[in-house]
Amino acid sequence: MAKKKNEMLESEDTFDMTSMIDVVFLLLVYFMFLPMQQESDLGIELPSNTPSKPSKELPCEHIIEILPNGTVLLNGAPKDDPDSRSMPDLYSTLVRLRDSAKRSGIKMLVTVQPDDFSAHQRSMDVLNACAKAKIKSASF
Numbered sequence: 276m277a278k279k280k281n282e283m284l285e286s287e288d289t290f291d292m293t294s295m296i297d298v299v300f301l302l303l304v305y306f307m308f309l310p311m312q313q314e315s316d317l318g319i320e321l322p323s324n325t326p327s328k329p330s331k332e333l334p335c336e337h338i339i340e341i342l343p344n345g346t347v348l349l350n351g352a353p354k355d356d357p358d359s360r361s362m363p364d365l366y367s368t369l370v371r372l373r374d375s376a377k378r379s380g381i382k383m384l385v386t387v388q389p390d391d392f393s394a395h396q397r398s399m400d401v402l403n404a405c406a407k408a409k410i411k412s413a414s415f
Contacts (some may be wrong), residue, residue, distance in 0.1 A: 335381045337372060339365075341389040341397050362404045369408035385413040 340348040345357030347365060354365040369385070376383035385405055389398045405413045 335372075335376045335379075336384045336386060337369075339385060339387045339401055341387070341393045341401060343390045343392040345394065345397050347397070347401060360400050362400055365401070366404045366408055369404060369410060373408055373410055383410060383412060385410055387413060387415050389415070 337350055340351075342348070347354050347357075347362065349365060349368055354368060355362045373383055387398060387401055387405075389395075402413065
């Protein structure tokens with residue numbers, strides 16, 4: 276019985292490392308060639324003497340928000356009294372913005388974002404101020 280124990284202990288001492296070394300070398304080769312393959316797939320274009328394409332001008336966008344209590348915000352700044360129907364402050368600011376965009380040669384775009392619970396009349400007041408300021412590009 277003691278002899279069987281000694282034989283089992285001796286057989287556990289020997290361990291074949293050949294397969295482990297093969298796996299390590301395969302992983303080493305794989306990770307050495309992986310970056311080369313990725314770099315070749317990038318499709319990098321080097322600079323040349325061809326002129327660059329002109330960038331397209333984006334319109335100058337201004338956002339008008341209408342809150343449920345009737346407050347009107349132009350680019351986050353409150354304009355006019357919530358009860359004002361003529362909206363003189365919004366009108367004068369829109370005229371200044373339109374003139375500035377015209378001098379810069381940039382198209383001006385106004386986006387109206389009414390709250391779901393705001394009165395429809397307030398949206399009409401904002402659109403009337405835009406029409407009075409001669410702004411042709413307005414959207415919701």
